[in-house]
Amino acid sequence: DAGVTQSPTHLIKTRGQQVTLRCSPKSGHDTVSWYQQALGQGPQFIFQYYEEEERQRGNFPDRFSGHQFPNYSSELNVNALLLGDSALYLCASSWLQVTDNEQFFGPGTRLTVL
């Protein structure tokens, strides 16, 4: 059973560009959450998707947007990249219908903005 997968592993962009990161959830999971982890910090919640809609959102600007597809996979889009967007982007999946569900994390995508 494949766990959570993310692509690409690493990415280098320049300021002002746009980026799309992808996530495939663990088999059987229907909910995808995205987190940003700056160097030396704990992960920060960006948003969560369930049934193709944004269910919760953290304190991130509108430059950060997402999408969930019918097969539960998800994309994170960041527009107008800033140097401060350089971070490890983590995707986590879970099954919302389970009362006390754990989130399973992928290995992350390391984004560097130059």
Added chain:
Amino acid sequence: DAKTTQPTSMDCAEGRAANLPCNHSTISGNEYVYWYRQIHSQGPQYIIHGLKNNETNEMASLIITEDRKSSTLILPHATLRDTAVYYCIVRVDGGKLIFGQGTELSVKP
């Protein structure tokens, strides 16, 4: 969302029990205590969670005080591979995880 307080770092001798404390004095009645760990540059790994009762699994034990204002994660026989940052998180069902700075555990031979 309730916040947690953890020591910044701890050391533990290999083979000994590692006891990682967490304070969550503002926890609400419907919030669970979750523990995750993160080995350098990898995604966080789920360890254990609980609501009121103590919990044990193959990785660790979770001891929650009766007033639920604090908890302790116990790794019974720490190995070098347990060196990681450990995060204590309180969370409502299905909701977002709010990570703090965590405790950097160093297991030494």
